[in-house]
Amino acid sequence: METDFTPLPSFAGGLLIGLSAVLLMALLGRIAGATGILSGVVTPSGIREWSWRAAMVAGMASAPTAVLLVTGTLPEITVPVPLAYLVVGGVIVGFGASLGNGCTSGHGVCGMARLSPRSIVATLVFMATTGATVFVIRHILGG
Amino acid sequence: MRIVSAYLIGLVFGLGIVISGMANPAKVLNFFDIAGTWDPSLIFVMGGALAVAAIGYRIVLRRPAPALADSFQIPTRRDLDLRLIAGAAIFGIGWGIAGFCPGGALPALGTGRIEVAVFVAAVVAGILAARLMPKPGAAAQRKQ
Numbered sequence: 001m002e003t004d005f006t007p008l009p010s011f012a013g014g015l016l017i018g019l020s021a022v023l024l025m026a027l028l029g030r031i032a033g034a035t036g037i038l039s040g041v042v043t044p045s046g047i048r049e050w051s052w053r054a055a056m057v058a059g060m061a062s063a064p065t066a067v068l069l070v071t072g073t074l075p076e077i078t079v080p081v082p083l084a085y086l087v088v089g090g091v092i093v094g095f096g097a098s099l100g101n102g103c104t105s106g107h108g109v110c111g112m113a114r115l116s117p118r119s120i121v122a123t124l125v126f127m128a129t130t131g132a133t134v135f136v137i138r139h140i141l142g143g
Numbered sequence: 144m145r146i147v148s149a150y151l152i153g154l155v156f157g158l159g160i161v162i163s164g165m166a167n168p169a170k171v172l173n174f175f176d177i178a179g180t181w182d183p184s185l186i187f188v189m190g191g192a193l194a195v196a197a198i199g200y201r202i203v204l205r206r207p208a209p210a211l212a213d214s215f216q217i218p219t220r221r222d223l224d225l226r227l228i229a230g231a232a233i234f235g236i237g238w239g240i241a242g243f244c245p246g247g248a249l250p251a252l253g254t255g256r257i258e259v260a261v262f263v264a265a266v267v268a269g270i271l272a273a274r275l276m277p278k279p280g281a282a283a284q285r286k287q
Contacts, residue, residue, distance in 0.1 A: 001174070001180065002180045002182070003164075003167070003169050003182045004182070004184075005183065006164055006184045007187045008187075008195070009162050009164065010163045010164055010184040010187040011163075011188070011189070011191040012163070013160065013161070013164065013188055014159065014163055014189065014190060014192040014193075014194075015163035015191040015192070015194075016155055016158050016159030016162065017160065017163065017191070018191060018193065018196040018199065018231065019155055019159070020152050020153070020159060021192070021195075021200075022195060022196060022199030022200060022202075022203060023148075023152045024245045025199075025203050025204070025209065025215065026199075026203040026206075027145075027148045027152070027212075028145060028148065028149065028211055028212050029208065029212040029214055029215040029216050030212075030220070031216070031217065032152075032156065034244070034246035035245045036175060036262075037282045038245055038249065038266065039270050042267050051145070051146055052148075053149070055147075055150040055153065056149040056152060056156075057153060057249055058158070059149065059152065059153020059155075059156070060153040060154070060156055060249040061249060061252045061253035062153075062156065062157065063154060063158045063160065063161050063250045063253055064157075064166075064251070064254045065162060065253055066157075066158060068164075070281070074252065075161040075162075075166060077166055077167050077254055077256060078167060078168065078169035079169070079205075079242070079256075079258045080168060080169045080172060081168065081172075081240070086241050086259060086265065087265045088237075088240055088241075088265075089238070089241025089242075090222035090237065090241055090243070090261070090262040090263070090267070091266070091268050091269040092233055092234070092236055092240065093163075093234055093238055093243070093245065093246075093266050094237075094265065094266035094270040094271075094272070095233060095269035095270070095272050095273045096229075096230050096233030096235070096236070096237055096269070097234045097245060097266075098269065098270045098273030098274070099229060099230030099233065099234075099276065100228070100231040100233070101218070101230065102231075103244050103245050104163035104165075104238075104244045104245075105156075105246035109189070109196055112193055112204070113192075113197040113199075114197075116218065117221050118221065118222070118227055121231075122230075124234065125228055125231040126231040126238065128235065129232045129234075129236050129239065130175050130236070130238045130239040131175045131235075131239070132239070133175075133235065133238075133239025134172055134175040134239045134260075135178060136252060137144070138176055139178055139179065141184050143281060
């Protein structure tokens with residue numbers, strides 16, 4: 001299924017993602033990695049460490065409603081894969097990102113912006129395996 | 144103050160994710176499908192986010208401490224290990240199967256779509272499973 005090429009909204013959204021990372025560092029001194037934040041919510045280590053992460057997840061989840069209030073429509077989300085793919089993929093995503101200490105936001109944005117060698121390597125590795133996985137599923141298995 | 148700040152920062156992040164298209168698995172998977180229905184939009188997300196974060200971090204990290212906490216908590220390790228590389232490789236496989244990453248899915252949760260909740264629950268299960276793996280420090284201690 002084709003999707004529209006949207007360089008301007010994508011760039012503008014990217015600026016906001018970068019801004020949120022800078023604000024989190026400036027105010028709370030933390031890396032804005034979604035997996036680390038979710039991990040801190042589901043495996044709490046004290047109310048002080050839990051509360052800001054829970055608030056941040058709540059803020060993230062408020063974004064579609066904010067978009068709805070301004071534009072009158074919810075953001076477009078098209079899931080082109082069966083539910084089983086979300087279950088299997090989700091477990092693998094959570095496991096791998098925990099093992100590797102980061103995902104797209106933690107390594108790909110925050111770590112790359114700090115020129116962390118670990119994050120640069122992790123980002124190159126997961127971009128490669130994501131691309132390879134999509135190729136295998138769509139063009140070899142024909143999913 | 145910390146809680147309100149964190150909520151608003153989460154909102155900015157979430158707006159960035161939904162405006163950029165990162166919350167839409169169809170778009171994410173097309174970004175990686177160079178041999179098929181390629182949509183290069185997401186390179187612009189990465190470009191915009193990295194430009195702001197790289198410049199912003201440089202300015203912010205000159206300060207002695209963050210505004211609402213005692214110190215900056217930044218990873219200091221620079222070495223590469225198997226755990227990092229294997230973890231990243233595994234993460235990418237899951238991302239390629241599902242089309243959601245955690246940063247894309249948490250904002251998408253707010254649409255109330257059941258598929259997103261299923262994905263996030265599965266991610267949580269994966270996070271908990273990873274905690275059962277032996278820590279690298281523990282393995283090193285056993286060797287001594």
